[in-house]
């Protein structure tokens with residue numbers, strides 16, 4: 001699974017004037033991000049608003065991106081859902097459409113025990129011949145699976161890794177140590193990308209790589225070249241932008257930056273924050289200050 005490495009944007013989903021997925025802007029954005037160094041794409045995750053989309057839309061987005069990307073970089077389809085049936089349906093589709101892997105958050109809303117969560121993942125991985133990357137994001141799912149749970153999960157055939165979105169780097173390292181070298185762990189929080197790489201993450205999947213692919217790609221390169229101080233300087237720089245971003249809903253903020261850069265990605269779906277004119281003016285100043293324009 002050598003292909004899964006580097007900086008992978010959790011793609012913002014471009015919406016057109018009719019509110020549906022925009023074929024042309026999706027292609028334009030994906031092309032642009034590849035030119036900036038994107039090492040793959042992660043679709044319909046948290047940033048991609050997967051849970052605010054219909055099953056058909058998630059499938060449509062995947063087909064567009066795969067068609068545009070061809071085999072240049074791997075495309076990972078997030079198929080996570082509250083119910084196993086939807087996740088299984090999306091997995092079968094992702095396999096047919098030619099995705100490199102699927103990924104799924106732990107099922108949320110209802111509180112399931114570890115056996116049920118394990119069964120959910122096994123049902124997904126048995127649905128089609130496509131590798132699965134589990135997705136740990138306790139801040140959003142409310143489900144905090146343990147290191148021992150992931151150790152067991154890593155032994156299931158076809159489950160090749162975990163996207164770890166928590167700033168608990170010790171827990172991340174414990175998962176890596178328990179699951180073995182072949183189990184891929186992706187850093188989730190962009191603000192600690194370098195810390196995650198230092199612990200042993202194979203790459204990073206995140207939201208701000210939609211707007212800062214190039215500096216993060218450089219950080220990744222410097223880290224692998226052993227130039228830690230230079231990599232740290234970049235992490236500090238991007239974190240100044242992330243500090244501004246955190247004053248807003250991250251999706252609303254990133255969409256506005258992309259819009260200012262000429263990508264008409266549309267507004268996020270409600271109930272995600274809809275920006276006022278004053279907020280747009282503020283983000284415009286941030287964009288100028290940090291040379292996005």
Ligand code: SI3
Pocket residue numbers: 010045046047048139140165188189190191205206207208242250
């Ligand atoms: O699935 C996804 O869209 C992600 O990759 C989410 C990603 O891990 C983001 N985390 C959260 C909680 O949304 C980060 O990229 C995050 O937006 C960023 O680090 C800024 O805090």
